Every structure is written in C-alpha cells, then in structure tokens.
Amino acid sequence: MIENRKKESIMMYGIGYGGFGFFMMFGLFLLLVLVIIGVYFIVHHFTNSNAKEGTRSGDRALEILHERYARGEIDDEEYNQKKSGVAKVIAKT
Secondary structure, eight states: OHHHHHHHHHHHTTSOOTTOHHHHHHHHHHHHHHHHHHHHHHHHHHHHHHHHHHHHHHHHHHHHHHHHHHHTSSOHHHHHHHHHHHHHHHHHO
8 A cells, every 4th residue: 555655656746757758858859959950940041031132133233234235325344344343242242
C-alpha cells in the first residue's frame, strides 16, 4: 500500500513521466529549431526582396536610357555618361 502511494505521488508530481520525459524534451528542442529556421527564412526573404527591387530599378533605368537614346532625345556622349553613372549605382547596391 505504501509502495503504491509512493508511485502515485511520483507520477502525480511529475517526477516520473512514464518514459515520456525524453520525448517531451525532444519535442521542445524540435520546436525551438523550427522557430529558428522560420525566423531565418523570414529575415532572408525580406533582405533579398529589397536587393532584388534595387536591381530591378537599375535595370529599368537602363531601359529608359536606351529608349531615350533610340528616340534621339540624347546623343552618344550623354548616353555613355549616364550609362556609366547608372552602372556605378547598380554596382553599389
């Protein structure tokens, strides 16, 4: 009778999880790893999307420059000068 009470109190107060203590600890570790991976991908997504937008705007600037040159709005000298300026800006980003 006393043995049964000891076993019941051990189980009741959480000392002997019936062998599931390891699985609970493993589950919490797995959850922590998943949260860290999720945070990494969220940060990675936002930082890369900003970099891609900068590249796209640089490409768009070159397209506009080519269009203006094709229409004859700017001459060779101005075209080459602005093209090198846009290339420098793209290289910085």
